[in-house]
Amino acid sequence: MLELTRVTVGYDPRDPVVREASLSIAPGESVGLLGPSGCGKSTLARVAALLHRPYAGAVVLDGEPVRGWRHAAPRAQRTAVGVVFQQPRLSADPRLTLRELIAQPLRATGRRAEVPDRVAALAPAVGLTAELLGRRPHEVSDGQLQRACLARALVLRPRWLICDEMTAMLDASTTAALVEVVETYRRESGAGLLAVGHDRVLLERWCDRTADWRTVCGAGGTAQESMSPTP
Template identity: 80%
Template sequence: MVFQQPRLSADPRLRLTGLIAEPLRATGRRAEVPDRVAELAATLGLTPDLLTRRPHEVSDGQLQRACLARALVLRPRRLICDETTAMLDASTSAALVAAVEDHRRTTGASLLAVGHDRTLLQRWCDRTVHWDGTGKDVSAR
């Protein structure tokens, strides 16, 4: 899962390396940490100096990149993105979108994306549903 607000989903005590590696450590796959973290960091544009910083020492975009890396570190078959690119600049949004698309292409993973950006949702998703607030599906593709 990748949340809209990375600061609320990141442990402020962890450095970005630890944040990304957390799922590997939790599942007993510590040996994979160095290679997998380096691979995802490179893919998402996180430089080695950024990986040594804590969440409060990086920008929202850099932290969201780390949170996406954390979500991808176990190569999930299902990915949930809740307004993942909200509040990010265009270049950071493009990098995150590309990383999700690459993950889906290489793994065949499914994606449930929640958002207001219809263009992005139509690009990412095979099917989109628009809700008008009344609980009725007013348009689907």
């Protein structure tokens, strides 16, 4: 399980962005976190991804409490979570080729020997050609760069995937393609998914259940969930 319990977090302790938020995801489950822009759902997603330390509350990952954040988190926990952000150009090093971008997590964890095989497997899965892999971010479209960022998130075979407005800047065909990549990975690996967004139709078609932001916070942090319709 990935469990967030009564999490309070923000960027100024005197004025938290999120108060008393609780959410849980089971292995293999896909959960949509629905809310308007600016409500704090991306900040909560960063807590779930072990990238932002909360002021209060608890995060439990696979039965183990999380006590370290970012590089201070134990490697086993840090590498268990893959993240795709909304704006690929802000999360990609402009100096790297797409091939190098995808391989970043492997190199950072001392697994350089796996780079050729993993990149070769993931590139076609996300729709990147060999020619595109040699380009840098400024030489590709937003959709192509987001494909590389998704491959980067999957390269360590995470047990949990956080997609924070992953498709917000993409056209309908690219959105459908990337959602299918995530779903294929989830089916094959049994990974859990937190998909953050403001598009109710997309989240309810994509996810097993959807938690509405208005009821994720406060009152004990119990989320109101709506089951996704049967296709």
